[in-house]
């Protein structure tokens with residue numbers, strides 16, 4: 290082993306001694322990464338890796354404008370949001386400005402888990418109810434309420450057996466390998482609507498329906514057409530709210546749409562955002578109507594020490610400036626379409642690729658052992674990711690079967706980088722794995 294490899298392994302061993310081991314890290318033997326630039330990560334081994342998984346940094350790694358703005362704010366003032374300063378007001382206004390009417394009121398927190406948790410609490414407070422409908426194979430966070438509605442067995446093998454009784458999961462509307470496939474996928478929405486009506490009839494009408502607006506964690510799969518329109522209508526009919534988890538799908542990643550729900554032609558009652566909103570700086574938000582936000586008063590006041598702090602507000606503002614000025618969403622549409630086309634061409638030559646899912650720069654390459662039975666190629670997917678790392682590409686599996694490559698690079702990714710990823714994937718699939 291090289292000195293750099295020994296150093297990287299020593300660091301993992303040290304990490305496991307003090308940092309609770311249950312906290313995941315990528316790869317058995319990860320390189321030590323201490324630097325990044327745009328869609329590239331630089332190892333202490335001197336190698337440059339193409340980062341095809343980092344949806345936390347849509348602007349790319351090491352963004353100079355963001356670094357300068359946050360550093361300047363940290364030198365000037367950083368305190369809790371109970372003080373009266375400009376950045377939090379400007380950021381709240383700008384964030385409300387990118388949300389559709391009538392969503393004009395913002396809560397600021399520090400992460401996606403906090404955002405979905407608060408979205409649920411807002412819905413409970415606004416309706417005075419306690420039940421929530423969520424979707425199978427979903428991940429919404431680690432806090433009590435966000436974890437409760439998370440059903441993905443990839444993240445928690447025991448998830449289905451351990452949901453609290455106020456959580457009512459409906460089928461994952463997966464048109465590729467779910468219960469209803471292809472054109473039959475139109476049946477998921479009426480079934481979810483029926484479940485909501487049953488709950489209402491049984492005296493437990495839901496406070497909310499929560500779902501990602503694009504099937505992110507399950508493999509980058511768009512929801513069936515009109516799915517959200519039908520399910521949102523049903524939950525509103527029952528007096529509940531529609532919560533859109535935009536932590537992954539929002540902020541331009543789908544290319545032609547800034548929000549995932551736009552692609553479905555709906556407007557939710559509550560939006561949860563994080564990840565992209567701070568480009569890796571801890572920042573999450575809930576966006577809703579004034580009326581719904583006001584009902585939170587029944588729970589007391591809301592306060593988060595660092596949510597909406599001067600530094601995180603400046604981070605949020607600078608990210609929105611970059612979205613306005615740096616062509617990120619356009620690149621998601623253009624480079625995303627190019628990449629999807631090239632991956633589909635690869636599928637014609639490699640039978641292991643069962644499908645190429647996705648929109649914009651949120652794609653899923655699903656590996657199957659047999660295109661008829663769709664037997665998931667789980668071990669192969671892990672081996673392919675390990676081999677891609679050797680070839681300089683960071684890529685990770687997703688989905689309950691861990692058989693889908695989760696393709697979600699920084700939105701600055703260059704077409705040449707996308708082509709490099711395709712070339713390396715082609716090489717791995719041609720070698721065997």
Ligand code: PMP
Pocket residue numbers: 400401402403405428429430431501505506534536537563564
């Ligand atoms: N919602 C979704 C859809 C997510 O993918 C995640 C994180 N993977 C979260 C919520 C939780 O976000 P965080 O890790 O920032 O708490």
